[in-house]
Amino acid sequence: MKIHRIVAFFLLFVTLWSCRDDDEDFLNGAVVVPPRLLSEVAVENDIELQAFLKSHFYNYEEFAAPPADFDFKIKIDTIAGDNADKRAMFDDITSEVISILPSSFGISDQEDSVDHTLYFLEARKGAGEKPTIGDNAILRYEGSLLDGTLFDASSTPIRFYLPQLIRGFGAAMTKVNSGSEIVDNGDGTVDFGEFGVGIVFIPSGLAYGNGRGPSGALPSYANLIFRLEGLAFEKNSDFDGDGIPSFLEDLDGDGNLNNDNTDADLEQIFLPNHGDIDDDNDGILTIDEIELDADGNFVAFKDTDGDGISDHLDNDN
Numbered sequence: 594m595k596i597h598r599i600v601a602f603f604l605l606f607v608t609l610w611s612c613r614d615d616d617e618d619f620l621n622g623a624v625v626v627p628p629r630l631l632s633e634v635a636v637e638n639d640i641e642l643q644a645f646l647k648s649h650f651y652n653y654e655e656f657a658a659p660p661a662d663f664d665f666k667i668k669i670d671t672i673a674g675d676n677a678d679k680r681a682m683f684d685d686i687t688s689e690v691i692s693i694l695p696s697s698f699g700i701s702d703q704e705d706s707v708d709h710t711l712y713f714l715e716a717r718k719g720a721g722e723k724p725t726i727g728d729n730a731i732l733r734y735e736g737s738l739l740d741g742t743l744f745d746a747s748s749t750p751i752r753f754y755l756p757q758l759i760r761g762f763g764a765a766m767t768k769v770n771s772g773s774e775i776v777d778n779g780d781g782t783v784d785f786g787e788f789g790v791g792i793v794f795i796p797s798g799l800a801y802g803n804g805r806g807p808s809g810a811l812p813s814y815a816n817l818i819f820r821l822e823g824l825a826f827e828k829n830s831d832f833d834g835d836g837i838p839s840f841l842e843d844l845d846g847d848g849n850l851n852n853d854n855t856d857a858d859l860e861q862i863f864l865p866n867h868g869d870i871d872d873d874n875d876g877i878l879t880i881d882e883i884e885l886d887a888d889g890n891f892v893a894f895k896d897t898d899g900d901g902i903s904d905h906l907d908n909d910n
């Protein structure tokens with residue numbers, strides 16, 4: 594694919610890494626406040642998100658009939674005054690429930706997994722396909738709080754490996770169709786034709802939780818908004834280069850690649866399968882335990898001893 598050559602031109606500024614800041618707080622000598630119950634925060638977050646979506650609209654009229662110079666940027670405003678008759682975003686929204694274990698925020702003494710609702714709105718359908726949760730995606734984004742404060746943005750197209758981002762961001766990107774083609778402008782820049790545009794509303798449990806984000810400036814438990822432009826993606830991205838497309842290393846199919854680790858009990862450091870070149874720790878590399886075609890593309894898993902466990906996940910085979 595052409596894209597492999599093109600992505601090399603983009604600078605990598607990774608600002609959306611999923612992270613917690615309690616270790617930092619500890620090092621800085623700050624008082625560490627015990628995290629609140631995830632279930633309690635999730636309910637509050639959802640009430641706030643729904644109220645926002647019901648009281649605000651976006652420039653849907655421009656997206657429906659784009660003016661000649663339209664830049665396909667989503668603009669949000671309050672439904673009031675001259676805009677009292679606008680259609681609320683809530684009427685166009687789709688939602689997805691994602692279950693989160695408190696332990697993913699380092700909370701060990703709290704309840705079972707907690708459902709979180711992610712709200713997504715597609716403003717423009719891209720002409721291309723959608724990435725999977727295991728792909729490298731090339732995109733533009735803008736992150737803001739519900740009060741409109743912009744806290745992060747990409748100035749140029751950026752390439753992200755989706756499993757390394759906060760959960761809500763990665764999940765939302767899998768809903769954005771990419772552009773149709775990459776147009777080389779001949780001056781070192783490229784344009785992306787007919788790219789997809791969406792906006793996602795993320796509860797804190799699918800973002801930074803009680804953390805303050807990469808810059809340390811976000812309020813704890815903040816709902817986040819990201820405007821997203823899906824430009825392109827690398828189909829069947831294989832993060833660890835073991836021959837298996839990353840999305841196929843999500844063994845339990847929950848959309849989280851970081852909780853699947855076949856050889857967890859044999860490793861010093863938790864290395865989930867999508868980042869592990871010997872998934873079952875049997876000393877035979879995964880790439881030598883699967884079926885590939887002549888070009889090195891994934892074809893199928895093998896089960897040599899017929900016990901229902903693929904060779905690359907089977908420690909005794």
Ligand SMILES: [Ca+2]
Pocket residue numbers: 843844845846847848849850851852853
């Ligand atoms: Ca998983």
Ligand SMILES: [Ca+2]
Pocket residue numbers: 854855856857860863864865866869871872
């Ligand atoms: Ca592992």
Ligand SMILES: [Ca+2]
Pocket residue numbers: 833835837842865866867868869870871872879
């Ligand atoms: Ca692997």
Ligand SMILES: [Ca+2]
Pocket residue numbers: 873875877882903904905906907908909910
């Ligand atoms: Ca094996």
